[in-house]
Amino acid sequence: MIRYFTAGESHGPALSAIVEGVPAGVALTEADINDQLARRQQGYGRGGRMKIETDRAEVLSGVRFGKTIGSPVAMLIRNRDWENWTTPMAQFEDHAAEVQKITIPRPGHADLTGFIKYGFDDIRPVIDRSSARETASRVAAGSLAKAFLRQLGIQIGSYISAIGPAAEAAAPASLQALLDAGAESLAAEADKSQVRMLDAEAEAAAIAAIDQAKTDGDTLGGIVELYITGVPMGLGSYVQHDRRLDSMLTAAIMSIQAIKGVEIGPAFDNARKPGSQVHDELFAGGEKGLRRETNRAGGIEGSMSSGQPIHIRAAMKPISSLVSPLRSFDLATLEAVQSRFERSDTCAVPAAGVVAEAVVAPVIANALLEKIGGDHMSEIAERLEAYREELRMRFGG
């Protein structure tokens, strides 16, 4: 079972991750990790920090001769910005007297509640750990599970269907072909766009909306579309609440900073339709084998993978650090004041898509390992192939 922890402050010396339980024998290159980190840094509307950082993971353990060895993988991602923060974020020297305390919380961020919960007199430590800078560690961790899954024919990819107030773009005509080629083809296509959109008109509208938000000192959210292809039938289970694949996947995505809604397939649209227009009819036999000809369930039935692409949609709220201030108050004096601005992205929805890909990878990897077991790659690949073959023998395809 893959488990991981992250550590690191946004303006501390480095971020880190320890990933435990990656099977042995997973082929791994530095690019498998660093390309994902670079993708996470992209996106129109990101702030000044992304010009400072060029995230790269230093792998400290768990890999030998380009393959995992089953032991924990420790990774370090240095913060280039640290050199500008050695005084306000000093670990052992006490600079409290020289560093101005931050006492005005931003509405919508973790500032107010974190300050009170942890008993601080300065919001800085809240800002530094609640920051989505932490998602660089999660993307590094997820890239290991992604590599493991890729080598078993399971791919994860995402694109963005909405940014800001413009109507959500309908799924493009090319979507099915991209999914047939594997969800990483979908992601590669999305990565060609600065906003990771597949529709040229929607892309132009999103860029214009981000420019307008920037001019207005405002921020934007949007919608991530995530797909996982090649998932065999039967991962997860209906028998116990904590084994439900949909609940594990949505919890992982909901754990991403600023994600406030998650649905499997078009769940909210389905809720307004009769069952006859929602449920995917079942077919078997012939060259196509076991199948459904629609995928309105988003690839999950009975909390188990159905064998179809898993489709998850996630809503990201607008960034909460606004140049044009909102009303707040000073925690030191309780005086009503305007919120203060902290360097920030205007929109980070494209990056959130990359993070979503990373956080679901260990969930799928663990559900697969639970189903077929195995400690090393060839054992796992053999067992998965035997399972797929058994289904083909029984149902065709």
Ligand SMILES: Cc1cc2nc3c(=O)[nH]c(=O)nc-3n(C[C@H](O)[C@H](O)[C@H](O)COP(=O)(O)O)c2cc1C
């Ligand atoms: C990739 C990414 C980048 C983000 N960048 C910013 C940012 O620059 N400024 C900001 O205020 N919030 C940013 N956020 C969102 C905050 O981290 C988040 O709103 C905050 O931690 C409070 O948590 P919550 O929104 O989940 O309640 C970003 C989120 C993600 C996923």
Ligand SMILES: C=C(O[C@@H]1CC(C(=O)O)=C[C@@H](OP(=O)(O)O)[C@H]1O)C(=O)O
């Ligand atoms: C640093 C990253 O994102 C940060 C997420 C973030 C927040 O509040 O979540 C606030 C900003 O931090 P800073 O004040 O250092 O510019 C973003 O840049 C990153 O994604 O690597």
